[in-house]
Amino acid sequence: xxxxxxxxxxxxxxxxxxxxxxxxxxxxxxxxxxxxxxxxxxxxxxxxxxxxxxxxxxxxxxxxxxxxxxxxxxxxxxxxxxxxxxxxxxxxxxxxxxxxxxxxxxxxxxxxxxxxxxxxxxxxxxxxxxxxxxxxxxxxxxxxxxxxxxxxxxxxxxxxxxxxxxxxxxxxxxxxxxxxxxxxxxxxxxxxxxxxxxxxxxxxxxxxxxxxxxxxxxxxxxxxxxxxxxxxxxxxxxxxxxxxxxxxxxxxxxxxxxxxxxxxxxxxxxxxxxxxxxxxxxxxxxxxxxxxxxxxxxxxxxxxxxxxxxxxxxxxxxxxxxxxxxxxxxxxxxxxxxxxxxxxxxxxxxxxxxxxxxxxxxxxxxxxxxxxxxxxxxxxxxxxxxxxxxxxxxxxxxxxxx
Amino acid sequence: xxxxxxxxxxxxxxxxxxxxxxxxxxxxxxxxxxxxxxxxxxxxxxxxxxxxxxxxxxxxxxxxxxxxxxxxxxxxxxxxxxxxxxxxxxxxxxxxxxxx
Numbered sequence: 001x002x003x004x005x006x007x008x009x010x011x012x013x014x015x016x017x018x019x020x021x022x023x024x025x026x027x028x029x030x031x032x033x034x035x036x037x038x039x040x041x042x043x044x045x046x047x048x049x050x051x052x053x054x055x056x057x058x059x060x061x062x063x064x065x066x067x068x069x070x071x072x073x074x075x076x077x078x079x080x081x082x083x084x085x086x087x088x089x090x091x092x093x094x095x096x097x098x099x100x101x102x103x104x105x106x107x108x109x110x111x112x113x114x115x116x117x118x119x120x121x122x123x124x125x126x127x128x129x130x131x132x133x134x135x136x137x138x139x140x141x142x143x144x145x146x147x148x149x150x151x152x153x154x155x156x157x158x159x160x161x162x163x164x165x166x167x168x169x170x171x172x173x174x175x176x177x178x179x180x181x182x183x184x185x186x187x188x189x190x191x192x193x194x195x196x197x198x199x200x201x202x203x204x205x206x207x208x209x210x211x212x213x214x215x216x217x218x219x220x221x222x223x224x225x226x227x228x229x230x231x232x233x234x235x236x237x238x239x240x241x242x243x244x245x246x247x248x249x250x251x252x253x254x255x256x257x258x259x260x261x262x263x264x265x266x267x268x269x270x271x272x273x274x275x276x277x278x279x280x281x282x283x284x285x286x287x288x289x290x291x292x293x294x295x296x297x298x299x300x301x302x303x304x305x306x307x308x309x310x311x312x313x314x315x316x317x318x319x320x321x322x323x324x325x326x327x328x329x330x331x332x333x334x335x336x337x338x339x340x341x342x343x344x345x346x347x348x349x350x351x352x353x354x355x356x357x358x359x360x361x362x363x364x365x366x367x368x369x370x371x372x373x374x375x376x377x378x379x380x381x382x383x384x385x386x387x388x389x390x391x392x393x394x395x396x397x398x399x400x401x402x
Numbered sequence: 403x404x405x406x407x408x409x410x411x412x413x414x415x416x417x418x419x420x421x422x423x424x425x426x427x428x429x430x431x432x433x434x435x436x437x438x439x440x441x442x443x444x445x446x447x448x449x450x451x452x453x454x455x456x457x458x459x460x461x462x463x464x465x466x467x468x469x470x471x472x473x474x475x476x477x478x479x480x481x482x483x484x485x486x487x488x489x490x491x492x493x494x495x496x497x498x499x500x501x502x
Contacts, residue, residue: 012436016427025422072420072427100418100429122416124431162432 017262020070020273024315026305028073028274029066030287033059033090035079035279039106040143041129043172043212045202046079053279056086058297060093062277065301067097077104079279082114091121100124104168108147110154115161125164127194128155131174133181141174155189167193172212176222183227195228197358201343203290216357223358223365267338271314275305285314289339289348314338317349324351328374333366334359351375404479405456410494411482412452417490421448428490437490442467443481452494456482 020027034053035046054062066074074094081087081103094101102125103118118126128151132138138148158165167189169175169182179195186193199213222228266272270286271293277283281296283304293311294304305311317338320326325336328351336355338348345352356373363371372380413419419428426444428437439447445466446459454462459482460475469477485491 012427012438015438016422016436019423019425023423027422067420070420070422072418072422072429098417098419100431122418122431124418124429124434164434 014262017269017273021262021266021269024306025070025273026066026275026301027071028075028269029071029277030075030077030274031062031277032077032079032279032287033081033084033087036083037079037106038083038108038144039080039147042141042143042174043170043199043209045200045209047202047204048079051280053084054281054296056089058281059086059090062281062296062301063090063093063097063099065296067099069302069305072100073102074099075102075104080109081105082109088117088121091118091123095122102127104129106142106147107151107154107158108144110157112157112161115154115157115163118158118163119161123163125166126158127166127168130167130169130182130185132169132178133185134178137175137178141172152185155191159189159191165189165191167191168196169193170196170199171214171219171222172199173214173218174212176214176218179222180225180227197222198288198337198340200288200340203287205290205343216354216361219358220361220365223362265318265320267317267319267336270338271311275311283308285311286339288337289314289342291342314348322349322351324374324378328356328359330359330363330368330371330373333362333368333371334373404483405486405493407457407460407475407479408455410453410455411450411459411486411491412494413447413450414490414492419447430489435488437485437488442477446478446481450491 016027019025034050035048036050037044037046037048040048063074076087076090076094078084082105084090091101099122101121101123103123104127107126107128130138130148130151131141132148135146135148138151139145142148155165167182167186169179171179182193182195197214197219199209201207201210263269263272268286270289275283275285275293276287276289277296282292283294283296283301284290284292291310293308296304319331325331325334328334334355335358336351340355341350341352342348344354351374353375356375360371360373360376416431417428418431419426421444424441424444426439426447428439428447429435430437442463446463449459449462456479457475460471460478463469463478464471464474467474482491486493
C-alpha cells in the first residue's frame with residue numbers, strides 16, 4: 001500500500017496525465033456557464049447573446065457525468081460567470097462532487113461576500129484578465145470605464161479569502177507594450193501571471209477579433225525581451241503542473257493549462273484528457289477548436305467523449321505524422337495549435353502562416369541561422385517550380401514559333 | 403504514538419479528489435499539493451466515511467485483498483497516520499480542528 005505525496009510540479013501530475021491520456025479520461029474540463037458578459041472586450045471571440053443556456057438542473061447533471069467520467073480539474077468561465085444567478089448552486093454541487101475548481105472572471109462583481117462564498121464552495125483559484133496597469137489602456141479594451149480600478153480592487157479581496165489569484169494578459173495591438181506593467185503588478189500583488197499572444201477568430205469562424213492581433217513584426221520587441229525568455233525552444237522533457245504556484249509567462253488563456261512531457265507526440269491535451277463545454281451543452285475538444293463533438297442535451301457526456309468521430313479523429317493525430325510540420329527544422333520554436341490550424345489554415349493537420357512566422361522569428365532571436373519553416377520552404381519550392389515551368393513553357397513557345 | 407484502532411476517521415471535507423482507474427489523486431486546496439493513492443490506498447479512501455474505525459477499515463481490507471488481519475490493521479493504521487499528518491483525514495472527534 002503506497003501513498004505518494006507530490007509538492008506541485010511533480011511526477012504525480014505526469015503520471016496522472018500519462019494515465020488519463022492513455023485511457024482517454026477527461027481529467028480537465030473547461031465549462032463556460034454563460035457567454036453573457038459585463039465587458040465588451042474588443043478581441044473577444046464570443047457572441048454575448050443568450051441563445052439558450054443550460055438550466056441549473058442541466059448543469060448539475062453535466063457535473064454528475066463529469067465526476068463519474070473521472071474529471072478532476074474543472075474550470076468555470078464565461079462570459080462573466082457572476083452573471084449566472086445560480087452560480088453558487090452550481091459551485092456547491094461541484095464541491096459535493098469533489099472537483100478541483102478554478103474560475104475565470106473579470107472580477108468586476110467580486111465583493112467580500114462573494115469571495116467568501118467562493119471559498120466556502122472550495123474554489124481554489126481565480127484567473128483574472130488584466131490587460132494593462134494603465135486604466136486608459138485596459139478600459140479601452142474592455143469598453144467599460146473604470147473596469148481596471150474595479151478589477152484590481154477585487155484582487156486583495158480574493159487573496160484575503162485565501163483564494164489563489166492569477167493574472168491573465170492577452171497581448172494585442174492595443175496593449176502590446178503593457179505587459180511589463182502587468183508583470184510589475186503581479187509581482188506587487190505576489191501572484192502569478194500569464195501573457196498570451198493568441199487572439200483567435202470568433203467561435204463561428206468570423207475574423208473580427210483578428211483585427212486586434214499584433215503583427216509578428218510588432219511582436220518582435222516582446223519576443224526579444226530577455227525578461228520573458230520567450231524564444232527558448234519548447235520544453236520536451238520538463239513538465240510543469242496545472243497546480244504549480246510559480247509564475248508562468250506565456251501560454252494560452254483558453255487551454256486546459258496543463259503542460260507535460262507526458263503528451264509526447266500529441267499536439268496538445270484537447271480531446272485526449274481535456275475538453276470544453278459551452279453554455280449550450282456543446283462538447284468541443286477545446287474552446288479554440290470549435291468542432292462540436294455532440295450536445296449534452298441530446299447525449300450523455302460519456303457517449304460523446306468515448307464515441308464521437310470528431311474526438312476519435314483528433315486522438316489519432318501525431319505531430320510526427322503531420323504532413324508539413326513533421327518535416328520542419330524549427331518545430332521546437334513553434335506553438336502550433338490544431339484549432340488555429342483549422343480556423344486559420346483550414347486544415348487541422350496543416351501548417352498556418354502565423355505559427356510559422358512566429359517560429360521563424362523566435363528561432364532567429366534564439367540564434368538559429370536563417371531559420372525557415374517547412375511551410376515556407378515548401379512555398380518557396382513551389383514558387384521556383386512554377387517559375388521554371390513558366391520558363392520552359394516560354395522556351396517551348398519560342399521554339400515552336402521558330 | 404498511534405491513534406487507537408477504535409477511533410473513527412473521515413476525509414478532510416476541504417479536499418478535491420478523484421478516483422481514476424483504481425488510483426486516487428487528492429489535492430489540498432490550501433497548498434495545492436497533490437497526493438496519490440494506489441489501488442489499496444484508494445480502497446481504504448473510498449471506505450473512509452466518518453463511521454468506520456481503523457479496525458473496521460482493516461477488516462474490509464483483509465476481506466478484499468489477500469492480507470492477514472494483522473498486516474491489514476498495521477498497514478491501515480500506518481496509512482491513516484500518514485494521511486492524518488498531511489491533513490487528508492481527521493478523526494471524527496477532531497473534525498472541528500480542520501479548517502477548509
